Amino acid sequence: MSQRKRFLQGSGLAALIAIAAIAGMGRVWGKQRPGARTVIVGLSRGPDVWIAGAFDAGRGWRTDEQARLLVRQNTPFTRYDLRGQAKRLVVGTPELGEAVGGWFATQVNASTNRAPQEVPLLALSGAANPIRRIPRPQSLRNPVYERSAAALLRGKGLTIKRVRLTQHLRIDLNGDGTEEVLLSAHSRDAVGREPRVQRGDYALVALRFAAGGRVRTVPLVREVNTRAIPFSAPNGYRILGCADINGDGRLEIALYSHYYEGDGIEIFTFDGKAVRSVITAGWGV
Secondary structure (H helix, E strand, O other), rough: OOHHHHHHHHHOEOOOOOHHHHHHHHHHHHOOOOOOOOEEEEEEOOOOEEEEEEEEOOEEEEEHHHHHHHHOOOOEEEOOOOOOOOEEOOOOOOOEOOOOOEEEEEOOOOOOOOOOOOOEOEEEEOOOOOOOOOOEEOOOHHHHHHHHHHHHOOOOOOOOOOOOOOEEEEEOOOOOOOOOEEEEEEEOOOOOOOOEEEOEEEEEEEEEEEEEEEEEEEEEEEEEEEOOOOOOOOOOEEEEEEOOOOOOOOOEEEEEEEEEEEEEEEEEOOOOEEEEEEEEEEEEE
């Protein structure tokens, strides 16, 4: 199995991100309804960004190979952060990325003198604003959520009472007026950045929500190591943002992940009852 395939299957994703919602092509750029055509670009290295997939109203969720056909020269994007702040960028025609795989597009008029450092992105294009609601950061010390996340790790054989939270966000994902909770947790900051694991290392991203009269905490991604491994490729994760990519009024979850030689992105939908992964892509050696 290739390193890229291992990476995608093992983590669900690892990468820096940019979601590009492309609403319209040719002379109707920016005039189609939200979600009519949305391209997701994931990895930024210097002036280049990598395509991860797409949503097409006529065909549903699309792979990176299918999505790159929707990107043309001078395609505009708006880059958002978790607070909804925006910055414009424009990209050219996609090319095949020989070194790390996938398809990339170069930002038009971007400086080529910058070091090729990976930067997470969440960029969307089109006239409609897909950032319908903004995640609210919460305290990283919450005993209820620390214990509920720990229970997910115990289900994988790790004896632990509380986790070390690295993100804690509240946001109404499906627009029903009730906020959901997004959590990420890692045993150490070095998880996903070094080619080894220590005994007890873990990485977790979970969604906590109410459905059917009860509260559920479900893992989006979960990695547990019950023994030390001198050479390994564990993943680290970060929630990049929540955006209405397909135009249904609900917010998708954009998750960035990384390991020591690669990056990726995974997109999840949430309908109020269940979470589903719809886009996965990764780039690495």
